[in-house]
Amino acid sequence: MTRCDRFETEAVHLLEQGLPLDEHFSSCPDCLAARAAYERLGERVSALSGDEEPPPGWEARVWQRIEDRRRSRHRWGPWWVVPVAVAALAAFLFVRIPGQGPPSLRVEVEPGTTVRRGLEAQPGDRLQLKATTGGVDYCELRVYRNDAELILRCSTEPPCSRRGRELRASVALDGIGRYQPLLLFSKRPLPASASDLQTDTGAALAAGADVELGSEIVVR
Amino acid sequence: MLSLVPNSRQSPGSPADPEQSVLAALDRRDPEEALGILMRAYGTAVYRFCRQMVGDDDLAQEVHQMTFVQAFEGLPKFGRRSSLRTWLFGIARHRCLDLLKMNRRRHKRFGPIEEAPDQPEPGDSVEDRLAERSRAQALESCLRTLNPRIRTAVLLRYQQGLSYPEIARISDEKAPALQLRVARALPVLRRCLEEKGMAP
16 A cells, blocks of 8 residues: 655645645644654754854954954045955956966856847857966866766867967857866876866866866756 | 744744844944844854854854854845844855855865764763764755755744745745745655654
């Protein structure tokens, strides 16, 4: 005889919506047992960290941080001085000496011909990668799908193109999944890829390389 | 209202409600007093929420303190469109999700941080207490398998006892969608516990 699973499939939803349950749920033994189990589950979540308190003196540390931030603001003058200065410096560097900054990676999705659904990427879109290499000897752009499939790896050869200290590449997002772009750079040759994000980044770091992760793109 | 949520929480407007005291302090243009009341009233609840969200004592302390620092900076602009408690948990939620996102990126870059093995607490000789601790650890572990946004909703609902409209304001999501997520998450948690031999 199969167990009644109506509590799990129906009643949990009704209860979360604050709706009444029908007669079945007050007479079915399986549902009564399930309800008791869910009530215990609720009690356990409620009791989580129930005996934990913030560490003694935490309020004083909050006040200290507030005071530190006030002092920091006074030292820098009006609130708008820092953002304006940073923006001016960034604009200067961008306009005057493109590609001369530290290694960085910018990721953009170029829409395909399909109709857009909000901000998500879709099959058919293209991933545009633009990296600043910072003048290092060795650098590579890579893109992994679902952390386990290397779909782009290039340096100076196509599909990468290098101009001065800028490295660009474009890759088609031809299937659903998570796409993780990254820039590897080092003064020494970069290790080979095992087509696995964790393994490869671990090997690169172990070989003294640096890794710059770009924004992960989810294609649905 | 029928619910699986075990305990009802203090409602705004009750005699011991700190909300009115904080609002009165804000009316007097005394944000220091307002923050003091907020910390006394909600400090522990916010800490417990942060602890379950980030799963680490040190990180929880960091994000907990930053929540109140940010609350202090935002108090003069508090729009009174929600309760202060809802507003405060909204800040805590943002800080926790930011931290989890940052950790995820660091994890990808440098691999997981090794966790020190749990040491038994002094005086933990009673079997019941150990069993209870194991159950709590199993539940914490199961909660961490949930997507952080779903975990937030489950904790705000069941640990903090917030209503769905309140959670919706905090999360900037629709209440029915949150109800559905939580209702789907509960069987997942139950099965996860059963697989660990810790049936609720």
